[in-house]
Amino acid sequence: MTYEELYRQIRHKQSYLCVGLDTDIRKIPAHLHAEPDPVFAFNRQIIDATAEFAVAYKPNIAFYEAQGPRGWESLRKTLAYIPETCFTIADAKRGDIGNTSDLYARTFFDPTAAGLDFDSVTVAPYMGHDSVTPFLTYEGKWVILLALTSNPGSEDFQLLATGPQPLFERVIQTAQTWADHNQLMFVVGATQAGQIGRIRQLAPRHFLLVPGVGAQGGSLAEVSRYGLNDHGGLLVNASRSILYASDGRDFARRAADEAQKLQREMAGFLSYEL
DSSP states (O other), rough: HHHHHHHHHHHHHHHEEEEEEEEOOOTTTTGGSSSSSHHHHHHHHHHHTTTTTTTTEEEEEHHHHHHTHHHHHHHHHHHHHOOOTSEEEEEEEOOHHHHHHOOOOHHHHOTTTTTTOEHHHHHHOTTHHHHHHGGGGGOOOOOEEEEEEESSSSHHTTTTTTTTTTTTHHHHHHTTTTOOOTTEEEEEEEEEEHHHHHHHHHHSSSSSEEEOOSTBBBOOHHHHHHBTHHHHHHHEEOOOHHTSOSTTHHHHHHHHHHHHHHHHHHHOOOOOOO
């Protein structure tokens, strides 16, 4: 999916909602455990319930890896089921020496390898450009680089002063010499809303993937105020607040209610007209 195609989906749905498919088999409704593939059965109903409100889906790979081969098959089926009009994110946080990153990129971008064909993958920048550039060699695919995360430990390194600026700012500036806004996004936690205005100055055209709204307590209003640009420029992720709105047979309907509530709030922040 290109930058302009993603922008058109945001305009069409009046939404910049990303649904995080952090599907924990221990938390899904009990009745689904009778299904041949409980995780996929859950994901399928969540996608059906939220697709009209979401522009992106983000499976967190750890939740599938933890299930071994069964989990990878659930992931493959989930990815295939997501509508083609929705942007897909492999939340894998990969990054290693060049030849290893090349294999990671192949895993998520080459369907003839592991059977996966994501639009994007999250990547850790700590090892520098040669750990990131292998992901950028795939035409039409995106790198979503960790910049300023929402976890408490982000202060350990990301906010360290490196000369006149914190480390996360150097990451954002340096990464833009590797790729432009058509292939590069940044992860910025919603609980870091006070920094989003500065990040938008550093990267005015890039999309920001923003987790932390909902269960983690981030403010959608603040994120939108400082992060929106003339192409939307945001993918705001919600996971637990949607997935686990109910643990009963009404889980899909309750998920739809939560997704619609976020979409309506987002529509109020967008200045676009259909």
